[in-house]
Amino acid sequence: MIYLDNAATTQISDDVIKAMVPYFSEKFGNPSSIYSFGSNVNKVIEESRNIIAQIIGANPKEIIFTSGGTESNNLAIIGIAQEIHKKDSKKNHIITTKIEHPSVLNTFKHLESIGFSVDYLDVDSDGVVDVEQLKDLVTENTIFVSVMHANNEIGTIEPIEKIGSFLASLKHRVYFHVDAVQTYTKVPIDVKKANIDLLSISSHKIHGPKGVGALFVKKGVSLKPLMFGGPQERSMRPGTENVSGILGFSKASEIAFKDMEKNNKHMISLRNKLIDSIEKNISDVILNGAKGDMRLSNNVNISFKYVEGESLLLYLEMEDIFVSTASACSSKKLEPSHVLLAIGRPHEFAHGAIRFTLSKYTTTEEISKLLDILPPIVKKLRDMSSIDKDTDMTKFKETDEHV
Amino acid sequence: MNMYSEKVMDHFKNPRNVGELKDADGVGTVGNPICGDVMTIYIKVKDNIISDVKFKTFGCAAAIATSSIMTEIAKGKTLEEAEKITKADVASNLDGLPPQKMHCSNLSSDALHLAIENYRKTKEKK
Ligand SMILES: Cc1ncc(COP(=O)(O)O)c(C=O)c1O
Numbered sequence: 386m387i388y389l390d391n392a393a394t395t396q397i398s399d400d401v402i403k404a405m406v407p408y409f410s411e412k413f414g415n416p417s418s419i420y421s422f423g424s425n426v427n428k429v430i431e432e433s434r435n436i437i438a439q440i441i442g443a444n445p446k447e448i449i450f451t452s453g454g455t456e457s458n459n460l461a462i463i464g465i466a467q468e469i470h471k472k473d474s475k476k477n478h479i480i481t482t483k484i485e486h487p488s489v490l491n492t493f494k495h496l497e498s499i500g501f502s503v504d505y506l507d508v509d510s511d512g513v514v515d516v517e518q519l520k521d522l523v524t525e526n527t528i529f530v531s532v533m534h535a536n537n538e539i540g541t542i543e544p545i546e547k548i549g550s551f552l553a554s555l556k557h558r559v560y561f562h563v564d565a566v567q568t569y570t571k572v573p574i575d576v577k578k579a580n581i582d583l584l585s586i587s588s589h590k591i592h593g594p595k596g597v598g599a600l601f602v603k604k605g606v607s608l609k610p611l612m613f614g615g616p617q618e619r620s621m622r623p624g625t626e627n628v629s630g631i632l633g634f635s636k637a638s639e640i641a642f643k644d645m646e647k648n649n650k651h652m653i654s655l656r657n658k659l660i661d662s663i664e665k666n667i668s669d670v671i672l673n674g675a676k677g678d679m680r681l682s683n684n685v686n687i688s689f690k691y692v693e694g695e696s697l698l699l700y701l702e703m704e705d706i707f708v709s710t711a712s713a714c715s716s717k718k719l720e721p722s723h724v725l726l727a728i729g730r731p732h733e734f735a736h737g738a739i740r741f742t743l744s745k746y747t748t749t750e751e752i753s754k755l756l757d758i759l760p761p762i763v764k765k766l767r768d769m770s771s772i773d774k775d776t777d778m779t780k781f782k783e784t785d786e787h788v
Numbered sequence: 789m790n791m792y793s794e795k796v797m798d799h800f801k802n803p804r805n806v807g808e809l810k811d812a813d814g815v816g817t818v819g820n821p822i823c824g825d826v827m828t829i830y831i832k833v834k835d836n837i838i839s840d841v842k843f844k845t846f847g848c849a850a851a852i853a854t855s856s857i858m859t860e861i862a863k864g865k866t867l868e869e870a871e872k873i874t875k876a877d878v879a880s881n882l883d884g885l886p887p888q889k890m891h892c893s894n895l896s897s898d899a900l901h902l903a904i905e906n907y908r909k910t911k912e913k914k
């Protein structure tokens with residue numbers, strides 16, 4: 386199997402599994418218990434908090450463990466919006482970008498539906514957010530701004546330091562949330578230097594277990610919790626802790642942080658080889674997302690014109706190669722990826738986009754094998770395709786419904 | 789395996805009758821590249837019978853498989869029989885399609901019916 390969908394999820398590393406196992410069996414105590422069989426387990430949680438805090442330049446008290454990136458984003462966004470609006474009802478404006486992960490976008494849509502006023506920032510053709518537009522849109526009633534550190538589909542890294550320093554320079558307080566799920570332990574971050582108030586991270590993207598993540602909440606920032614219960618996680622996230630998950634997350638963080646430079650170097654060299662060879666050997670392809678340093682080390686996203694992504698994906702699956710596509714003609718409203726539309730790709734090219742995402746485990750041999758297999762598959766599908774570069778696309782009008 | 793039946797995967801992997809018919813008697817194109825599926829069906833007609841069918845499709849596995857099976861179903865049928873082919877026939881010949889992909893099977897019957905209509909119209913003009 387050649388697994389090239391590491392932005393979706395990753396293989397848990399053996400060291401992480403090994404560290405977790407005792408907390409399913411002999412060390413099963415409840416961390417809230419007073420006797421040492423339980424409180425020893427609590428130590429593990431506090432050590433994990435230390436490890437993760439250090440990696441992002443935070444204080445351990447500023448880390449809240451959650452069930453993953455989705456919950457961290459929800460807690461940050463809903464928590465800060467409701468907290469501030471409750472204190473000052475004039476404040477009802479929130480800002481994000483058009484290319485966020487659904488766990489941010491749909492949370493904004495929810496807040497919009499209950500009366501908050503929302504602006505969605507444009508991005509340029511590389512997917513870089515428009516900071517000047519942000520400067521125009523911020524008002525005294527703006528509660529917070531949420532911008533992802535890097536996009537999960539096209540891998541573009543956003544200028545969050547620039548946004549953070551702009552927001553910090555304002556006379557009125559505008560909070561800053563960053564979804565760093567795709568960059569954590571790939572792009573270095575210092576929450577203090579970047580003027581970040583809230584930062585979401587997730588374990589299963591970095592060779593840790595699924596269902597665990599964290600939210601950095603800067604000291605002094607208070608959030609309205611999503612759930613109510615016991616005193617765990619300073620009551621911001623009550624409920625008996627996912628001990629083995631938290632430990633697995635911190636172990637995975639430790640390993641990934643230690644090897645960050647080495648892993649990035651490895652993935653960048655494979656990433657560039659993949660992009661360069663596809664561009665050289667297959668005609669009519671477009672790289673989606675930024676080039677060079679502005680691109681995530683493990684992301685390749687390419688539109689193969691005149692073929693449809695799902696077909697390409699399934700032909701690759703027959704060769705035991707796993708990739709991803711954001712487009713799927715699976716619903717009545719056949720919208721291709723909101724990210725590809727936001728960077729200005731025409732629908733028909735957005736439908737032909739394939740995302741290949743690498744990990745530290747990806748080998749040169751695997752990339753070479755993919756590069757051998759890919760051109761004949763693209764050719765077969767293009768030979769079959771009813772559209773090509775001579776097709777007059779203007780004869781097809783945009784319709785809402787798929788007929 | 790994925791969400792598709794073996795039959796769908798077989799037609800997707802080894803599509804039958806791919807290509808164009810340069811001297812086609814009828815041509816039908818349906819779908820929209822904006823939605824992600826575009827299908828063209830070419831027919832040859834001899835003595836009121838579909839003597840040859842070919843297709844070209846830009847689209848998902850379901851769109852390709854339904855185009856392919858459609859060419860097999862339609863070949864050798866009279867025009868009247870071919871006009872009665874429904875999307876349900878197409879889906880059942882493929883041992884079913886996932887519910888969210890049913891619209892793709894509409895496309896191939898629509899494309900065939902358009903090709904027959906196109907044949908009848910050009911014949912009238914002659
Ligand atoms: C940018 C981004 N944010 C949030 C998430 C959600 O994280 P989780 O799967 O841990 O809920 C993902 C994962 O798909 C992501 O890529």
Ligand SMILES: [Zn+2]
Pocket residue numbers: 714824825847848849850851889892
């Ligand atoms: Zn389809």
